[in-house]
Amino acid sequence: NRHIVLHSRPHGAPDASTFALRDGAVPAPAAGQLLLRTVYLSLDPYMRGRISDAPSYAAPVELGAVMVGATVSRVEASRHPDYAPGDLVLGYSGWQDYALSDGEGLSKLAADMAQPSAALGVLGMTGFTAYMGLLDIGQPQAGDTVVVAAASGAVGSIVGQIAKLKGCRVVGIAGGADKCSHVVDELGFDACIDHRGADLPGRLAAACPDGIDVYFENVGGAVFDAVLPLLKVGARVPVCGLVAHYNDTALPAGPDRTGLLTRALLTKRIKMQGFIIFDYYDQRYGEFVAQMNIWLKAGQIRFREDVVDGLEHAPQAFTGLLAGKNFGKLVVRLADR
Ligand code: NDP
Structure with a gap:
């Protein structure tokens, strides 16, 4: 299970020593758990705040911990009654190939969703x-x-x-x-x-x-x-x-x-x-998704993604995001859906 951890807190722009790629065994789900295979990882500017320990609206990632991030994942194995292998879910697995979940904070995506990465961007x-x-x-x-x-x-x-x-x-x-x-x-x-x-x-x-x-x-x-x-x-x-x-x-x-x-x-x-x-998720997310789906189906909203292949390229892609290297919503593809 390859994963990227925060190795050191950057002073200024992140560099080669900020993140480190590690490997480990793929975990096995216990009763009530799922094993998720990350398909897409979202890279977002807010992550610069998470790798700093300056006070902010969310707690920093600890040194040595897996980097946080929203993900679209495929259910690889399930010991949870609500999920079956092959389901696609939106969650928060972070910068890693596999993650365990008890279902908390996950939402299922339509199995036939044409472009699941959109759940991290235009529809997310x-x-x-x-x-x-x-x-x-x-x-x-x-x-x-x-x-x-x-x-x-x-x-x-x-x-x-x-x-x-x-x-x-x-x-x-x-x-x-x-x-x-x-x-x-x-x-x-x-x-x-x-x-x-x-x-x-x-x-x-x-x-x-x-x-x-x-x-x-x-x-x-x-x-x-x-x-x-x-x-x-x-x-x-x-x-x-x-x-x-x-x-x-x-x-x-x-x-x-x-x-x-x-x-x-x-x-x-x-x-x-x-x-x-x-702050808006509880009250307005449903309304937004319904409206955005209407606009997308009518061709009234277009979107562009910048897809980077391979977890190992996430650090460089993230550093580039803060310098304008991305062109559209930046996502990393880790596996086929
Ligand atoms: P983008 O896809 O817009 O990527 C970041 C872009 O910022 C770069 O491509 C670059 O575009 C531009 N940029 C970087 N440095 C500079 C600079 N010095 N001067 C001018 N432009 C610069 O990222 P997002 O759409 O995901 O995020 C956009 C903003 O929204 C960010 O500030 C992010 O933190 C914020 N955000 C806030 C949220 C909230 O809850 N308040 C939630 C989500 C995002 P270019 O090449 O055109 O300069």
Whole structure:
């Protein structure tokens, strides 16, 4: 049973010493347990928080422990009355080939699900994050200008498409020409700005001549700096993530700009609200899945996955995720379904 453990806590970006691949015997299920074979492992930016011991909303992974992560698995053996070998389940097995489960926290996926990895992305945590952050906090109205950071990514790509369905004008921000053309040509955003090019503030202002009503924050850093002066009176800013800062080891150099931000919040009556998607699962997950299935079947939402083959490549793929190397929802394929 190959598994990847947290070997050392990184200072800055994770590197070759952060994770270690280990092997061991495949465990046997006891009465009431299942043996799960991981088929897909989700890699997500929040994992950077888990490998740090700084205080956060969830406990850190201990040194030497298997890395956490959401998974789609096949039931390999079952001594649990509700599951049979061959069932596909969504769970939280982490970065390993096999895991035991007592059924707690598992949900069954349809046996005929065309693309089971979607349960980790557009139909799972990242799609749900896009849906709740945009609709609950962003409150988009038809005709609004909505700007979406990390627009080709798992969350951002869905935010922008839902905003289009709500009648908004949608401008994405992404890294590089390929991602930007995908966002406009395949996902139907009105425009997309490459944040790696020169004069991001000038190009974003030109793409948003009437200002910004909703800014979906995934990134922070220079992208937020370009957005702030364009926010309109009454703008809404769902703060979903700050991926540009996850590897930071200190506050950025330069003058303290807290006053600039709070003055904009005050004078423009801007609502800026952070959220953690776990808070919404009890109340709204069912509604989201039903709605997203309708949109997907109607071809109104498209999604792209970045599939990496082999558990041993998970550390490098994860490090790349924090540097914009992924193109779409990043998942690792460990086995055939
Ligand atoms: P993505 O698929 O969007 O991948 C991350 C992307 O972030 C990269 O591809 C890169 O895109 C972009 N990025 C990385 N560094 C920078 C930088 N310095 N400046 C600008 N862009 C950068 O990941 P997800 O969709 O899974 O996550 C997006 C955000 O949502 C993250 O911040 C994540 O933490 C957050 N999140 C929050 C949740 C919550 O409950 N609040 C739940 C799920 C996700 P590019 O090449 O375009 O720059």
